[in-house]
Amino acid sequence: xxxxxxxxxxxxxxxxxxxxxxxxxxxxxxxxxxxxxxxxxxxxxxxxxxxxxxxxxxxxxxxxxxxxxxxxxxxxxxxxxxxxxxxxxxxxxxxxxxxxxxxxxxxxxxxxxxxxxxxxxxxxxxxxxxxxxxxxxxxxxxxxxxxxxxxxxxxxxxxxxxxxxxxxxxxxxxxxxxxxxxxxxxxxxxxxxxxxxxxxxxxxxxxxxxxxxxxxxxxxxxxxxxxxxxxxxxxxxxxxxxxxxxxxxxxxxxxxxxxxxxxxxxxxxxxxxxxxxxxxxxxxxxxxxxxxxxxxxxxxxxxxxxxxxxxxxxxxxxxxxxxxxxxxxxxxx
Numbered sequence: 174x175x176x177x178x179x180x181x182x183x184x185x186x187x188x189x190x191x192x193x194x195x196x197x198x199x200x201x202x203x204x205x206x207x208x209x210x211x212x213x214x215x216x217x218x219x220x221x222x223x224x225x226x227x228x229x230x231x232x233x234x235x236x237x238x239x240x241x242x243x244x245x246x247x248x249x250x251x252x253x254x255x256x257x258x259x260x261x262x263x264x265x266x267x268x269x270x271x272x273x274x275x276x277x278x279x280x281x282x283x284x285x286x287x288x289x290x291x292x293x294x295x296x297x298x299x300x301x302x303x304x305x306x307x308x309x310x311x312x313x314x315x316x317x318x319x320x321x322x323x324x325x326x327x328x329x330x331x332x333x334x335x336x337x338x339x340x341x342x343x344x345x346x347x348x349x350x351x352x353x354x355x356x357x358x359x360x361x362x363x364x365x366x367x368x369x370x371x372x373x374x375x376x377x378x379x380x381x382x383x384x385x386x387x388x389x390x391x392x393x394x395x396x397x398x399x400x401x402x403x404x405x406x407x408x409x410x411x412x413x414x415x416x417x418x419x420x421x422x423x424x425x426x427x428x429x430x431x432x433x434x435x436x437x438x439x440x441x442x443x444x445x446x447x448x449x450x451x452x453x454x455x456x457x458x459x460x461x462x463x464x465x466x467x468x469x470x471x472x473x474x475x476x477x478x479x480x481x482x483x484x485x486x487x488x489x490x491x492x493x494x495x496x497x498x499x500x501x502x503x504x505x506x
Contacts, residue, residue: 182454183471187445192474196487200446200476204395206231214405218280218311225281238288246305248324255321256306258284260295267301269339269371269505270329274322274357276348276478278406279310287347290481290494294345297498298505301337303329307353311409315424318410322357323364330361330368342371342505345497347480348398348449349406351378355426362434370437372504374497376480377443380427380456382407383419392448397477399448427456436465440500442493444475470496 185191210231213221221230228234242261245254261267271294275282284306295302307321329341346354358373379385389400411419422429439460443453453469460467472479475489480497482490 180458182469186471186473188473192445193488196474196489199482199486200394200396200474203397203476207395207397212402212405213281214402214409218309218409222281235286236289237285238292240292241285241288243285246325246328248321255325256284257325258288258291258304258306260288260291260302260304262295262299262301264296264299266338267295267299269300269342270333270337271295271298271300271302271501272326272329272341272344272357273302273304274307274344274346274350274353275304276346276350277309278403279315279318279349279353279410280406281309287481293494294497297494298501300339300342300501300505303337310406311412314409315411315414319353319356319360319423322353323360326357326361327364330365341368343374343501344370345374345376346378347376348378348478349410351375352380352382352426354378355380356423358437359422359426359429359434369435371506372437372500373439374500375439375441375453375456376493377447377449377477378441378452378456379403379449380425380452382411382425383416383428386449386451386455388451389448394446396446403448427452427459431459431463431465434463436460436463438466438468438500438504440468440470440497442470442472442480442496444472444477444479444489446474447477449477468500 224230242259244257244259246257248255275284284304291302291304305322305325307318333341344354344358354375361368392399419425420428441453441457443450457467457469472489472493475487479487479490480493484490
C-alpha cells in the first residue's frame with residue numbers, strides 16, 4: 174500500500190485537458206480585448222476610473238441594477254462618511270448580513286461595480302448584502318482603505334441586527350477585496366472578542382504583498398492580471414514600503430500567526446489560470462494547519478475575476494456562484 178500524504182490537493186483540477194472549449198474561447202477573447210486599450214497606470218487612476226465606468230476601456234461599463242440601495246455609513250473621521258451599496262433578498266428582509274469588499278487592486282472599482290453578483294448573493298443566500306466603497310490608492314494609500322473596511326465592519330457588528338434583522342455573518346471579497354476581507358476579519362476578531370463570523374468567502378485573493386508567491390512571477394498569459402499590473406497596484410497602495418514592512422501581518426496576512434486567532438470557516442476560490450493561484454492554495458493550507466476549517470475550490474481554466482463575469486462567458490462562473498451559495502447555507506446558523 175503506497176504511503177499516503179498528510180496533505181491532499183485535487184491535482185486533477187490543474188489538468189489543462191479539463192479546460193472546456195467555451196472557457197478557452199472566453200480566455201482568448203479576454204486576452205485580445207485587453208490588448209485593445211491602455212492599462213490604468215498608463216493614463217492614471219483618476220482618469221481611468223470614469224473611463225471604466227463609462228465603458229471607454231476595453232471592458233464594458235458595469236451593469237447597474239435599480240434594486241441596489243446606496244447608503245452612507247459612519248467613519249472614524251469626523252465629517253466623513255463611507256458610501257455603501259445594499260441588496261436585500263427578493264424574498265424580503267434578510268436573515269443576516271453578508272459583508273462584501275470589492276476588488277480592483279486597491280486602486281479601481283467601487284461598491285457599485287458588481288450589482289448582478291451582489292444581487293445573486295442576496296437571493297441565493299437569503300442574506301442582506303452590504304458592499305463598502307472604501308477609499309482608493311494612490312490618493313488614499315494604506316491604511317486608508319483598510320480603515321474604511323474596518324469601520325463598516327465594526328458598525329455592522331454593532332448594528333446589523335437592529336438595521337437588517339440579523340447579525341453580520343460573512344465577510345467576502347474578490348482579489349484585493351479578499352485581502353481586505355481577511356484584514357477586516359482579523360481586526361474584528363481582535364477588537365470585538367465576543368463576535369464570531371459564520372464564515373469568510375475569499376475569491377482569488379492576494380495575501381503575500383511582500384514578494385508575491387511563485388505563480389504570480391511565472392504567469393505570462395496576459396490574462397486579466399499579471400505581475401506587471403500587480404506591481405503598479407502595490408506601488409500605489411504601499412508607496413515607499415520596504416519588503417520587510419510589507420511582511421507586517423496587517424499588510425500581508427499570509428504572515429499572521431493564525432494559531433492565536435479563533436479562525437472562522439473560510440472558502441478559498443480560485444481559477445487555475447490566475448496568477449494568484451498559489452495564494453489561495455497556500456493560505457488555505459496555513460488556515461487548516463492552524464486548526465481552522467479551510468475549503469479550497471479550484472476552477473479549471475477560470476481567469477482572475479471570473480465570479481463577476483457574465484454567465485455566458487465561462488461555465489465556471491455559475492459553478493463558483495453555486496459553490497459560494499452552498500458554503501453559506503452549510504455554515505449559516
